């Protein structure tokens with residue numbers, strides 16, 4: 001049994017459930033400084049695990065691997081500490097927030113010899129896994145153009161996600177192109193190609209952003225050039241109607257997942273139209289639900305969450321498994337960071353670094369530019385490019401009250417069910 005510790009008990013609670021369900025791992029410790037989040041897991045798991053509020057004591061608990069499910073911009077320093085302590089790491093999205101952290105993370109993985117697995121679950125949906133199979137088998141030919149969309153209108157759940165905290169990363173750190181790996185990541189993983197250049201676009205700060213207290217544009221776009229010259233359009237954010245969709249055009253044809261609006265199975269279903277050989281110009285459209293051990297029984301994100309956790313546990317156990325390593329994690333994340341540099345530079349395309357190349361690292365190891373003031377200090381970037389956004393305290397107070405009401409109502413229901 002692999003012994004796992006979970007850092008961050010909100011999203012971390014869901015990942016813990018999949019670790020336990022694998023039957024090959026047990027969660028021995030959880031750490032969260034927030035009482036509500038920690039108590040939720042205490043109620044569920046009781047004495048089965050040890051509960052910590054402080055990372056420094058948590059990391060000393062005997063374990064083989066740590067799941068990092070703390071704030072999205074704060075993963076890298078904790079990943080480095082875990083790797084240096086001889087622990088394998090499963091990192092929730094994102095891998096890091098600036099170039100200095102990216103270099104530190106790559107070097108920590110290399111010197112530790114431990115597994116670092118990036119938790120980009122959208123690569124493991126039935127349709128995206130099937131596209132990877134098709135692409136690597138050669139059925140699609142050489143990559144030419146791709147699209148990835150992760151549009152999720154989170155307004156109705158913003159109180160659950162940010163609990164009215166003005167400084168929550170979703171309000172204070174996130175910029176339009178920040179959360180890019182759900183949309184771009186699957187195209188990178190399907191094709192195995194490295195992004196080399198990016199141009200970023202920021203959609204406007206809207207009335208909805210003001211109501212949510214999110215101090216950034218409503219969505220972001222990255223236009224990414226891959227190493228073979230193919231182009232990807234990646235779009236993500238809180239546009240009003242949801243869409244999780246991936247499309248890959250190759251020299252022999254196209255594969256795409258179903259649009260959610262079509263109500264035909266969303267990311268479970270795939271549409272394929274490929275030629276028997278390049279230049280044949282056949283017309284062979286087909287659609288199917290890939291035969292899949294996870295997709296039918298949804299354990300979160302149409303089975304992707306269970307799949308990625310099982311693959312992580314297999315990798316830590318020394319088995320061959322399909323996981324995303326630190327270099328590929330950066331291929332998924334750096335286009336979002338450099339798209340932001342592009343937006344702030346008037347839309348100029350930016351060349352993407354390749355940290356596999358040791359010679360490139362020195363140029364970046366002291367570059368702390370990001371939107372987190374505590375890390376970037378005098379090089380802090382704004383979260384919106386067009387003006388300074390000032391949101392009154394009342395907005396956060398209203399959201400906090402909504403969150404407190406919901407927590408109290410859940411507690412009342414739990415108590416009633418017990419009696």
Ligand SMILES: NC(=O)c1ccc[n+]([C@@H]2O[C@H](COP(=O)([O-])OP(=O)(O)OC[C@H]3O[C@@H](n4cnc5c(N)ncnc54)[C@H](O)[C@@H]3O)[C@@H](O)[C@H]2O)c1
Pocket residue numbers: 007008009010011012031032033034037053054055068069070071072073074092093094119120121161162169301
């Ligand atoms: N892959 C997915 O589909 C998916 C879905 C949701 C969230 N996520 C990712 O999971 C992570 C967590 O998301 P969330 O919505 O739960 O975020 P969150 O920021 O609301 O929760 C993070 C938790 O970590 C705790 N924490 C942070 N720093 C800590 C510290 N130094 N010591 C102790 N506790 C600390 C906080 O108290 C909080 O309860 C993020 O990286 C997010 O991007 C991924």
